[in-house]
Amino acid sequence: MGIVERKERDKQEMRDKIVEAATRMFLEDGYEKTSIRNIAEKIEYSPATIYLYFKDKDELFYAIHGIGFEMLLKEMETVAGIKNPIKRLREIGVIYINFALKNPEYYDLMFIIRAPMNSLKEKMGDDQCWKYGETTFTLLFQTVTECIEQKLIRTKDPLVASMYTWASVHGLVSLQIRDRYQVMELPEDEIKKLLIRSLDELIDLMKT
Amino acid sequence: MGIVERKERDKQEMRDKIVEAATRMFLEDGYEKTSIRNIAEKIEYSPATIYLYFKDKDELFYAIHGIGFEMLLKEMETVAGIKNPIKRLREIGVIYINFALKNPEYYDLMFIIRAPMNSLKEKMGDDQCWKYGETTFTLLFQTVTECIEQKLIRTKDPLVASMYTWASVHGLVSLQIRDRYQVMELPEDEIKKLLIRSLDELIDLMKT
């Protein structure tokens, strides 16, 4: 009987409807200003309905953070063709920085805001890990490993090198997203140029 | 007449009382859970009273963020004696990382949470800049400049080098504070060791 399947489809459609509305509002007004009540109003349902599809606000935003990772990973795919791993590494960095600058709200949710990680912690136990983070990190880790194998970078430990590479680009963009470069008293476009210049310097330093 | 002076003292005492209570609660329960109402209750005043001393919650937390910077700067002072600027640079990094790990709530407020920067933006115009950030950044900038003068590091531009140095350590600790190293599936003490190892690698890469 197709009824149970149709119901499942309906359920999924409703879930998508919620996520879609939430995402649109989140991208326009940010995390804090996107309330369950507002989302409910937008899709013309009661706030309580959202809780039939998501355990809490954190879980809803875990779903949205997943969309962000799918976007980032899609952009990352374009580097697969680059044979030279250190050039690929640099390109991963450029894509990462540009993603953050073009989608600051998504970036915030993926790497700064606590909400999605809170949701993840509860899911843990049933073998679940942070699949999105894992996929992205693996991409970096493998590229770094190739660099080491081909003796293109000075660091020997791929974990340490992956860590400081990720941390460096994350630091560069997150200080911008959370407004800390005010200290440098430079116009925004000037800052953005410095981000890529910093990345290039770092990659240069890493080279053997 | 000393009345006006006594009143000013009283006013300052009350301000301190609020900041102190807020700080204690903030360090225990974090930013989100520290509410104006809770603070008011702790000091046995009405919530409205707090608004006679601070424009809003952001301004109150700007004051607390200042305390954090004073703590950090005090710890930074200890490096002044290190003659070799690159050793000093490394020590600045170590202090920065350890400060973040030992005072994650303060660090969060100083470099991640939006609140204090929101308050700062409103203060701008009356020549005010982010004095705390500026003092800290200047310390780093001058050390980097010395490194360049003595040809101890490879990067020529002190602004770029300061930027990626700061960003790197910030990235390292902020990914920890905001729980993103879950992806590496390592115990916390293992992660903390990797932070310092990453810093050491980075400093090594920078050396001529």
Added chain:
DNA sequence: CAAATATACTAAACACTGTTCAGTAAAAAA
């Protein structure tokens, strides 16, 4: 087909949040 059950949904409440404002009591100045 009628009765029983399961599903999808919501109104209303709970317990909070930051913030404002009219009103009050006490202190200081006139």
Added chain:
DNA sequence: TTTTTTACTGAACAGTGTTTAGTATATTTG
């Protein structure tokens, strides 16, 4: 002593996330 200023608050406004009891509707069962 009267007036004015200061310090403070009760209560309200407009929100927040979340839970629960209750209600229609759809589906399944006898």
